[in-house]
Each structure stands twice: as structure tokens, then as C-alpha cells.
Amino acid sequence: MLIGYARVSSEDQNLDLQFDALKKAGCSRMFSDKLSGIHKMRPGLDDALSHLRSSDTFVIWKLDRLGRNLKGLIDLVGKLEEDGIHFQSITDGIDTTSPAGRFFFHVMASLAQMERELLIERTKAGLMAAKKRGRVGGRRRTMTPSKVEAAKKLLAERMPPREVAQNLGVSIPTLYRWCPASERA
Structure with a gap:
């Protein structure tokens, strides 16, 4: 069984594009949330996950609809894998029902993690260089x-x-x- 999940960031946004893609992918049940990905509590996602059984496939329109943070995404897909549940992201072309799909997901996740770590390194180096020049970060003091x-x-x-x-x-x-x-x- 294919179970789909869609999410938009605010109440005034429309889920139609995602629902159409999930229907076209063959999802028999679909769940949704209308709230920012920052929120840890997402009732629609929790409901979708509770309906999944071994050998089912969890389908989303795009990876960023599932979450903003890579670690959370990898943990979720890892948990699905442990439970014998497959994962599919339509737009990103990820389908863990095949060994190539699982490999592709892990390569993408590794590259995203490396990019995040490089960004942190660059930020720290920039802050240290600014500090050596006497510049201090943060808001300017109102009391001179x-x-x-x-x-x-x-x-x-x-x-x-x-x-x-x-x-x-x-x-x-x-x-x-x-x-x-x-x-x-």
C-alpha cells in the first residue's frame, strides 16, 4: 500500500499540487499538515506514520515537505527501513524499494551533511578572522x-x-x- 503525506507551511497555502502528485503516484491514503516544518508536532505526519505497515511505501512530494533538518530526515527514513517500510520522494527521484534507491538516498544525505559541516567551518573561520580584526558580532550597543x-x-x-x-x-x-x-x- 502506498501512503502519501503532503505539507504546506501556512493555512493560506494550497495542497492541491502535492495531492495530485501523490494520487498520480498511486497513493490510496493521504495525510497532510498546514504548518511550518519547524514544528515538531505534526498531527498529519504522525497519523500517516501510524497507518504504515511492513512492505508499505511512504510517499512524499519532495524531501523538504518532510522536514528541514537532515538528521531528522535520515532518522525517520532509517526507522521506516527498520520497520520494513519503503520510502519514496516523487520530485527528488528517491525510491528505497530498490538497492540503487537506498544507495542514492544515503549518498544525498551524506552530501547534504558534508555541505552543512563545510558551512559551519566557513562561518567559524569568518568569525575568527573578523575577531582578529577587532570586529565583534552581535547587535551594536545603544549605550556608547x-x-x-x-x-x-x-x-x-x-x-x-x-x-x-x-x-x-x-x-x-x-x-x-x-x-x-x-x-x-
Whole structure:
């Protein structure tokens, strides 16, 4: 039996394209979700997986409809394989009912994992190079050294903290973080 699964990221998107492809592939049952792939809880996917039995084939339109993360995808397909369930991705041309299909899936998964690791390496190298040049990542600080000096001066002149924060364009907690009351006499 072929059981299909379709997913779109939001309620206003349409599943027709995926359903048509799943019907054409021969799926007798189809399940769906209308929510982002980020969500771990996908009732339609859980329902589809609960209907699968040994020698069934789980069919999807495209790999990215199943999940965003490679490890999760490989784990899911591995679990299906353990349970004697085949996997098919229509658009990606993956069909684990044959040894060549299983090999192709694992090669694709390995290449995707390598690309992810190379991306992480490049990112780390770029951050280290920037750090050596004195650049620091993250958001720019709202309290510059001149603002801190101005705040201390205004607070010493007994200007209310709310007005000081408003004049400097910062929140009161930010003002207190940079000019704690314990440092003011």
C-alpha cells in the first residue's frame, strides 16, 4: 500500500499540487499538515506514520515537505527501513524499494551533511578572522561611552532617571545597567 503525506507551511497555502502528485503516484491514503516544518508536532505526519505497515511505501512530494533538518530526515527514513517500510520522494527521484534507491538516498544525505559541516567551518573561520580584526558580532550597543558619560553627568545633577533615559533614547533598565544606583552618590 502506498501512503502519501503532503505539507504546506501556512493555512493560506494550497495542497492541491502535492495531492495530485501523490494520487498520480498511486497513493490510496493521504495525510497532510498546514504548518511550518519547524514544528515538531505534526498531527498529519504522525497519523500517516501510524497507518504504515511492513512492505508499505511512504510517499512524499519532495524531501523538504518532510522536514528541514537532515538528521531528522535520515532518522525517520532509517526507522521506516527498520520497520520494513519503503520510502519514496516523487520530485527528488528517491525510491528505497530498490538497492540503487537506498544507495542514492544515503549518498544525498551524506552530501547534504558534508555541505552543512563545510558551512559551519566557513562561518567559524569568518568569525575568527573578523575577531582578529577587532570586529565583534552581535547587535551594536545603544549605550556608547559618550552616552554613559552624559548619563552619569545628568544623574549627578539630579535629573530624574526617566528623563535621562528618554533624552538618551534608551530604556530605564538599560540606563540602570550602565549607571547602577550603587555607583551614584
